[in-house]
Amino acid sequence: VPADVLALFDLDHTLLPHDSDEQWVAFLIDRGLLDRARYAIANRELIDRYNRGEADLVEFTEFYLATLVPFSAEQLAELRRRYIEEIIRPRISERARAMVERHSDVGDLVVITTAVFDFLAVPIAAEFGLEDVIATVAEAVDGRYTGRVSGTPNTREGKVERLHLWLEARGRRLRPSCSVPNHGDPGGPTPPNTSGRRTRAAGRARRRLDMAEV
Numbered sequence: 001v002p003a004d005v006l007a008l009f010d011l012d013h014t015l016l017p018h019d020s021d022e023q024w025v026a027f028l029i030d031r032g033l034l035d036r037a038r039y040a041i042a043n044r045e046l047i048d049r050y051n052r053g054e055a056d057l058v059e060f061t062e063f064y065l066a067t068l069v070p071f072s073a074e075q076l077a078e079l080r081r082r083y084i085e086e087i088i089r090p091r092i093s094e095r096a097r098a099m100v101e102r103h104s105d106v107g108d109l110v111v112i113t114t115a116v117f118d119f120l121a122v123p124i125a126a127e128f129g130l131e132d133v134i135a136t137v138a139e140a141v142d143g144r145y146t147g148r149v150s151g152t153p154n155t156r157e158g159k160v161e162r163l164h165l166w167l168e169a170r171g172r173r174l175r176p177s178c179s180v181p182n183h184g185d186p187g188g189p190t191p192p193n194t195s196g197r198r199t200r201a202a203g204r205a206r207r208r209l210d211m212a213e214v
Contacts, residue, residue, distance in 0.1 A: 007103040011114040015096045020116045021064040068145035115155045
């Protein structure tokens with residue numbers, strides 16, 4: 001019997017205490033795979049353009065996606081394995097795991113919905129034992145990442161649109177009495193930074209919504 005209750009979890013500053021994409025960049029910089037000074041300059045220029053209204057959230061997302069471009073699929077697989085093992089896994093709290101398990105144990109359909117790109121979001125969700133993930137999709141052509149977003153980014157209003165499409169593809173819908181709150185896009189992208197300071201406000205950890213079959 002399909003689950004009647006949908007439990008939505010974000011990743012950054014909800015199940016995780018950090019920004020996953022920023023941690024990915026820091027991981028690459030610390031290993032000498034990205035130039036710290038060049039990245040800092042590009043970061044400042046992008047923030048200045050954003051403040052002038054010349055850059056949007058898609059461009060910010062693609063700023064992070066560009067870090068995938070130089071590497072082959074084999075290199076990325078190994079780097080991601082180490083990133084999950086060294087950065088993500090040690091920072092997952094028992095409280096976060098228990099919160100997800102509580103919904104799974106009562107039969108809710110537990111879904112991760114995050115602005116983090118799928119290259120990182122899918123294996124992070126797997127750390128919680130979850131396979132259902134709605135994430136920003138990183139475009140790939142002929143097995144190589146292009147640095148561009150594919151489709152609608154899973155941010156702000158895009159999160160609502162992507163959720164409804166995800167449900168429709170599975171023959172489900174939210175009951176008419178349900179709505180998905182839009183409250184400043186918890187976990188949405190913000191201007192990248194290299195200062196180590198948190199730039200993203202924490203959203204609520206979860207949404208619990210009733211579903212029906214289409």
